[in-house]
Amino acid sequence: MSSQHAPILKKPVKIACIQLASGADKAANLSHARDKVLEAAAQGANIVVLPECFNSPYGCDYFPSYAEQLQPLPPPPDRSPSYAALSAAAREAGVYLVGGSIPELAVGPAAGEGKWSEDEQEEKKTYYNTSLVFDPEGKLLATHRKVHLFDIDIPGKIKFKESDVLSAGNKITIVDLPEYGKIAVAICYDIRFPELATVAARRGAFAFICPGAFNTTTGPLHWRLQGQARAMDNQIYVALCSPARDMSATYHAWGHSLIVDPMAQVLVEAEEGETIVSAQLDGEKIEETRKGIPLRDQRRFDVYPDVSAGEGVKLEDGLQK
Numbered sequence: 001m002s003s004q005h006a007p008i009l010k011k012p013v014k015i016a017c018i019q020l021a022s023g024a025d026k027a028a029n030l031s032h033a034r035d036k037v038l039e040a041a042a043q044g045a046n047i048v049v050l051p052e053c054f055n056s057p058y059g060c061d062y063f064p065s066y067a068e069q070l071q072p073l074p075p076p077p078d079r080s081p082s083y084a085a086l087s088a089a090a091r092e093a094g095v096y097l098v099g100g101s102i103p104e105l106a107v108g109p110a111a112g113e114g115k116w117s118e119d120e121q122e123e124k125k126t127y128y129n130t131s132l133v134f135d136p137e138g139k140l141l142a143t144h145r146k147v148h149l150f151d152i153d154i155p156g157k158i159k160f161k162e163s164d165v166l167s168a169g170n171k172i173t174i175v176d177l178p179e180y181g182k183i184a185v186a187i188c189y190d191i192r193f194p195e196l197a198t199v200a201a202r203r204g205a206f207a208f209i210c211p212g213a214f215n216t217t218t219g220p221l222h223w224r225l226q227g228q229a230r231a232m233d234n235q236i237y238v239a240l241c242s243p244a245r246d247m248s249a250t251y252h253a254w255g256h257s258l259i260v261d262p263m264a265q266v267l268v269e270a271e272e273g274e275t276i277v278s279a280q281l282d283g284e285k286i287e288e289t290r291k292g293i294p295l296r297d298q299r300r301f302d303v304y305p306d307v308s309a310g311e312g313v314k315l316e317d318g319l320q321k
């Protein structure tokens, strides 16, 4: 086997998506998430994923009041209870934890722009939808700020404009899990932009992991399709992790967390209620798929550009560690 085709998943790994039921009480959400992370670990999961905005309701009205200031890292527990809870849960459970996402507040110099006066800090508040990834010792491995903001308007169905409140992240997030290999982390609407998964796969990721909260309009049409499409295009695993549906909330999440294999087969899919779905990911399956349908050797970069190549790809971490 040539080094170009070296296994990208070093050994089988069990991944679990927690389709968490959360509400308005942040402390209760964090405590419930911890319990579920421990439950997933007890079922043998090595990588555990939480949903988008798992510590709050999802919606522009909620982002500012739930936002936590992460920078400078690591934040003390009173500045970011969610960071503290995720780090502790990863350590306690002994798992890699893709901590869904939380609303993040960045203020003045913390955004990396030098010294600001208090007035300037007050004026210059920026909010992001941010995912934190921890290792089994509870150490922060990476952060991902949602790159593509969810701005849609389907008349009579759903209108949503994250950009009214949030700013967009500016990098593709690929995280090395030393004993397994690389994963890509993205958030919800990001999955609709195939470049992210393609760049990550061509740079060696074995899985594209996407906490997301599609809704009851787009979910039935596109959620599974997007997961299967990213898996099929790139011959990698895809895990999509949704919140459980709450019909008393202002936003009705689709649910249906799922895990797709490199042949685009859905290995497991939830309904809409709270649950944990899990699957074993195997490097052999990736290799078998790529041998059978050898896309990697058949690309025509003389006809179109390789989106994963060159200076234009932004991979560096957006948060200062």
Ligand SMILES: NC(=O)CC(=O)C(=O)O
Pocket (backbone or CB within 6 Å): 149, 150, 187, 188, 189, 190, 192, 212, 213, 214, 215, 218, 219, 222
């Ligand atoms: N909530 C999102 O970011 C995306 C979504 O619901 C959709 O793409 O549909």
